[in-house]
Amino acid sequence: MLTDQTLLFVMGDTVPKDELRALCANAETSGTRLMCLIIRELPSQPMNAYGALPYGGLGVLSEWMELVKEEKAQLKATADAVEAILQEAGVSGDVQPVHCASVDVREIVAQRAMVSDIATVSKGLRESDPDLFKAASYGVLFESPTSLRLNGNILEQPKKVFLAWNAELTAARAIHSALPMLEAADEVVIACIDPKAVVDDNGEDPGSDMARWLSHRGCNVTVSQFPSGGHPVSMAIKQRANEVGADLVVMGAFGRSRMRELFFGGTTNAMLHQTEVPVLMAH
Numbered sequence: 001m002l003t004d005q006t007l008l009f010v011m012g013d014t015v016p017k018d019e020l021r022a023l024c025a026n027a028e029t030s031g032t033r034l035m036c037l038i039i040r041e042l043p044s045q046p047m048n049a050y051g052a053l054p055y056g057g058l059g060v061l062s063e064w065m066e067l068v069k070e071e072k073a074q075l076k077a078t079a080d081a082v083e084a085i086l087q088e089a090g091v092s093g094d095v096q097p098v099h100c101a102s103v104d105v106r107e108i109v110a111q112r113a114m115v116s117d118i119a120t121v122s123k124g125l126r127e128s129d130p131d132l133f134k135a136a137s138y139g140v141l142f143e144s145p146t147s148l149r150l151n152g153n154i155l156e157q158p159k160k161v162f163l164a165w166n167a168e169l170t171a172a173r174a175i176h177s178a179l180p181m182l183e184a185a186d187e188v189v190i191a192c193i194d195p196k197a198v199v200d201d202n203g204e205d206p207g208s209d210m211a212r213w214l215s216h217r218g219c220n221v222t223v224s225q226f227p228s229g230g231h232p233v234s235m236a237i238k239q240r241a242n243e244v245g246a247d248l249v250v251m252g253a254f255g256r257s258r259m260r261e262l263f264f265g266g267t268t269n270a271m272l273h274q275t276e277v278p279v280l281m282a283h
Contacts, residue, residue, distance in 0.1 A: 005117035006033045007154065008146070010109055010136045013040040013074060015081045016124040024089035026155040034093030036082050037112050039132065040075045041102045043067050068099070075099055105132065109139030113146040120154045123275065130273075137272055141253050141283040147177040148253070152278030158247035159186045164193065164237050165207050170252025174282035175210070178250045181280075182219050189244050190214075190223045193236050234270035238277050246277075253281040 009023060020036075027034050045064055079097040086093050098108055113119045119140045126133040140148045161182055165171055175182070182188050195206035207223040214221045224244075228236040241249050253268045271279050 004031050006035055006115070008035045008037060008109075008112050008116035008119040008140075009122065010037045010039065010112075010119065010125070011082075011122040012125045012129055012132060013038060013071075013078050014124065014128065015078055015085070016122045017085065019122060019124060020082065020085050021089070023154065024085060024091045026153060027091045027093070028089055030155055031092075032155055034086065034091055035112060035116055036086070036093060036095045037109065038075065038078055038082065038095065038097040039105060039108070039136065040071055040078075040097075040099050041105070041132065042099060043071065072099055102131075102135065105135040106139035106143055109136045110143035113140045113144035116146055118149055118154070118280075119144075119146050120149050123151070126273065126275075134272070141281060147174060147280050147282040149280045150272070150278070151275055152248070156247070157181060157184050158278070160244065160246045160248075161185045161188050162237075162241040162244060162246035162249045163188060163190045163210070164249060164251035165190050165210055166192070166195075166252070166255070167206070168252050168255040170255045170283050172252070174250050174252050174280060175214075177282045178248075178280050179217070181248070182214060182250075183217055186220065188214060188219045188221045189246065190221060191237070191240055192223070192225045193233050193240075194228050195225050232270065233267045234274070237267070237271065238274065241277055249277055249279045251279065251281055253283045 007023070007027065009020070011020075023034065026032070043064065045061075075097045079095050083095045086095070096112070100108055121133055121136045125136070137148060140146055158181060161178070163171075163175060165175075190207040190211050192206040206225060211221045211223045224240075226236060226240045237249060237251070249271070251271065268281070271277075271281070
């Protein structure tokens with residue numbers, strides 16, 4: 001189990017009690033500090049929310065202000081409930097409730113991720129508010145140096161790690177971020193999906209350079225080259241990771257086709273939203 005680190009846990013305004021208690025149990029054992037970030041987006045203002053005042057100012061409908069006041073009270077109640085769970089578990093950490101506009105979510109999450117060792121987003125948020133889940137995930141990946149870990153026991157030391165290697169900078173960053181886990185794992189599988197043996201790309205023997213470096217670091221490494229069989233790369237990653245019995249997939253997020261993935265979906269988005277395979281990503 002990974003120890004002495006700070007985990008950023010992003011959640012919505014509904015307390016994921018089972019998920020949080022499971023994190024607390026592992027955090028207490030490992031000495032992990034939990035930074036619980038509770039996000040609630042401000043309600044949209046109606047089109048007629050603004051009106052001219054006698055001195056040229058802008059007026060906001062009192063109904064909207066009352067709604068904001070109610071939501072802040074609910075957010076405080078959520079924060080109190082999370083604080084109580086942390087205290088009950090005897091876990092070091094802090095609770096930070098934030099009421100903000102949707103456009104500010106990424107920046108707010110990124111600011112907290114910058115002072116964390118690793119970040120995760122509540123799986124309950126993924127189910128209840130996919131847009132907020134995506135914004136929080138993108139805040140970690142695009143605007144912070146911290147890796148994002150999803151699914152499974154976030155604080156568990158994996159025994160077998162599956163590295164989705166494609167010789168891209170984002171994949172290398174993910175591997176560097178996961179290096180303590182790789183050094184402590186029983187086995188590391190470097191997996192190249194549909195590799196091209198080109199000197200200027202993956203090299204003449206794809207994965208071999210990374211394998212030599214990790215072996216020098218003391219990792220027990222094997223290199224495997226897998227065909228996708230015409231299926232999406234995300235499906236190939238999940239299938240092959242399951243076949244080798246991997247506890248964690250480590251991969252880069254939004255590599256060469258970042259804009260294409262953002263607008264049309266792709267490997268990263270598919271792996272963000274799947275729930276079967278534990279994954280660690282970095283951009």
